[in-house]
Amino acid sequence: MSIDLSKFPDNYVNCYKYLYDKLPNELKSVKMAIVCGSGLNNLADKIKNTVTFDYKDIPGFAVSTVAGHRGKLVFGILANSPVVCMVGRFHFYEGHSAQKVSFPIRIFRMFGAKVLVLTNAAGGLNPNYNTGDLVIIRDHVSFLNFTGSNPLIGQNESIFGERFPPMLNVYNHHLRYLFTQAAAQCNYTNLKEGTYICLSGPSYETPAEARFFSTIGDVVGMSTAPEATVGNHCGMQVIGISLVTNMVNQKPTLSSFKSPEEIAAQNYEAPTISHAEVIEVGNQKAKILEGIVEKFTEILEQNNFE
Ligand SMILES: O=P(O)(O)O[C@@H]1C[C@H](O)[C@@H](CO)O1
Numbered sequence: 001m002s003i004d005l006s007k008f009p010d011n012y013v014n015c016y017k018y019l020y021d022k023l024p025n026e027l028k029s030v031k032m033a034i035v036c037g038s039g040l041n042n043l044a045d046k047i048k049n050t051v052t053f054d055y056k057d058i059p060g061f062a063v064s065t066v067a068g069h070r071g072k073l074v075f076g077i078l079a080n081s082p083v084v085c086m087v088g089r090f091h092f093y094e095g096h097s098a099q100k101v102s103f104p105i106r107i108f109r110m111f112g113a114k115v116l117v118l119t120n121a122a123g124g125l126n127p128n129y130n131t132g133d134l135v136i137i138r139d140h141v142s143f144l145n146f147t148g149s150n151p152l153i154g155q156n157e158s159i160f161g162e163r164f165p166p167m168l169n170v171y172n173h174h175l176r177y178l179f180t181q182a183a184a185q186c187n188y189t190n191l192k193e194g195t196y197i198c199l200s201g202p203s204y205e206t207p208a209e210a211r212f213f214s215t216i217g218d219v220v221g222m223s224t225a226p227e228a229t230v231g232n233h234c235g236m237q238v239i240g241i242s243l244v245t246n247m248v249n250q251k252p253t254l255s256s257f258k259s260p261e262e263i264a265a266q267n268y269e270a271p272t273i274s275h276a277e278v279i280e281v282g283n284q285k286a287k288i289l290e291g292i293v294e295k296f297t298e299i300l301e302q303n304n305f306e
C-alpha cells in the first residue's frame, strides 16, 4: 500500500481498503478521476480492463437515486492510463450533505488521482450558446458554498488540505487549454468556455432567477461545485465540462394585465423543461464528449502531465 493509512480518518480508510483489496495491481493507483453527469454514463464506455463496483456496496458511498445516473464506480484503463470513473454522481437535492456528495473525490485522491474531470448537464444562460454545446468551466458561482453548504464545513481533515483553501484557480488553466486541443483533434467546433452556476436544485430556476443568473454566469446546474471545491482542497487539478442540454427560459412570466384571450390570440406557448429532456440530450452527446475525454487523456499522457 503506497499511502500511510494511519493518517486518514476511519471512514476514508474503510472505503479505500474495501476498493483496494479488490483491485488488480495495475489499478491500485490511478492518474485521473472522471465524474459522469446526467445522461453521460456512456463516457465510461471507452475504459478497458474494468473492475466495477455498485455504489450500494461501497462503504461511505451514497446511492444514486436520479434517472440517468447508473450508480457504478469503474476502475480501468483509458488511453493507456489508469483511471477511476463515477458513472453517476450524488446530488445535494437527493438529501445528501455536501460532504457526502463529495466524499468519493477524496477517495480518488487517496488512490493517487491528481486530475479530476467533472462533467455535467446544464442549462444554457448565455445567448451565444445552443443546446448540445460543450462548455469548459472557467470558474463557478456556488450558491451551495455561500448559503452554508460548503463541503469543507466541519473539522478540517488536514491530511487532505488546509483549513482556508484559496479558490482562485479551481479549474486548472493548463488542463483547460489541453482540453481545447483534444476537442480540436476530435474535430469538435462548438467548444465554449463559461462560468457555471451551482444551485441546490431540485427545482429548476424561475425566469426571474434565470435573468439574474445570466448576469453572473453562462450555464446553470445542480452539481460539480462541491466536487470541485473538495478536489481543489486536496490538491487536485480540476477540469469541468458542461453539456448544454437546454437553453434556460428567461422570458418574463405572463403579464397580469393581459387577458387569457389576448394571450391565446398571440399563439402563446408556455415554456417548459424536464429531466427527461436533459437525459435525452445527454445521451445524444455523450459519444462526442467520450471521444474528447479519451483524446484529452492521451494528450495528458503525451505531455507527462502530473
Ligand atoms: O449531475 P448533473 O449535474 O449532470 O445533473 C443535472 C442537474 C440535475 O441533477 C439534473 C437536472 O435535470 O441534471
Ligand code: HPA
Pocket: 121, 122, 123, 124, 204, 205, 220, 221, 222, 245, 246, 247, 248, 273, 278
Ligand atoms: O436548466 C437547468 N437548470 C438547472 N440545472 C440543469 N441541469 C440541466 N439543465 C438545467
